[in-house]
Amino acid sequence: MHEYSLAHALLDGLTDHLREHPVAGRITAVHVRKGELLILSEEALAEAWRILTAGTPLAGSALRLEKVPVKVRCGSCGYEGPVKYAGEGWHFAVPILACPRCEGRAEVIEGRELAIIGLSVDEVTG
């Protein structure tokens, strides 16, 4: 639901970053880590990116999303890692936020992030 404002926040962050660390060449792709728990349409985010970057040096760059699966830390047995998913009968795989080992209460340590992690640059040199 918030693809436009989130794309805006990503673009703001990247613009600030590029002001301090300019890159030579054209940025063709922006790589983003996207936590699996976020309720976010990838298509809508890409479209928002296209609209927001038009007329900027980032125009034409693709937003490449790397999905970050949920990781939890169990308060009971100390397990740290991926979770089980509700499978059969569910339209999408849905992470079950409990410890997959002892079924204890677990804290989410990954799966809610949204941040830029890299750029692909097409560097043209003479």
Place this chain on the structure above:
Amino acid sequence: MGTRFRALLPGGYHRARMHDIRVGTEDVFKRQLELAARNYELLQRRNVRAFNVMGAIGSGKTLLILRMAERLRERGLRVGAIAGDVAGDDDYQRFASAGLVAANLNTGDACHLDAHRVGHTLEEFPLGEVDVLFIENVGNLVCPADFPLGTEGDLVVISVTEGDDMVRKHPKIFAQTDVLAVNKVDLAAFVGVDPMVLVDDYRTLNPHGKVVLTDARSGRGVEELLAALGL
């Protein structure tokens, strides 16, 4: 036009080279989490136990809050409510006329509350006059899941009249919310819904979650719901 192709274009002795750069911009949710943490600290410092009440439009969030407030006030606790809505002050008026310390929080166009807006409301709210504060989110089962407010606990309310597939249709909010109220259970037979389908789906997604069947109109389940919230 691909990078390789352009490198072969005539007239250019250009050499195109693709490379990847690692950058680390700030997580866009970091600010939200910081603001939520700030709200949490403020509420703790002022000894206010706050709850984020989410749920579908018309699921009965406001009446459930009023019923919980009645029970809490019978125990001598002071109760406040923040009415989050896109527009209007209808819920605020209901809270205020029931004698709750209340504030209205119109989001304008936003479909959810966020820690920033709630933080501003808390700055103005007479926190010294309440022991328990219910923050009623905008009716929506999608967006509030991504925006923590800094409350001690979260509650999601759905009613049987929305259908027994509600949990399956909005799995992420249920997977992340510790207490579920299945409201209007008195109407289940009339709308041909088995509340246990909702309960079972929720338990599958959230093995540690607590689920309570309620009927806010008659007050059924309200004490159990308070207990589930640790009140």
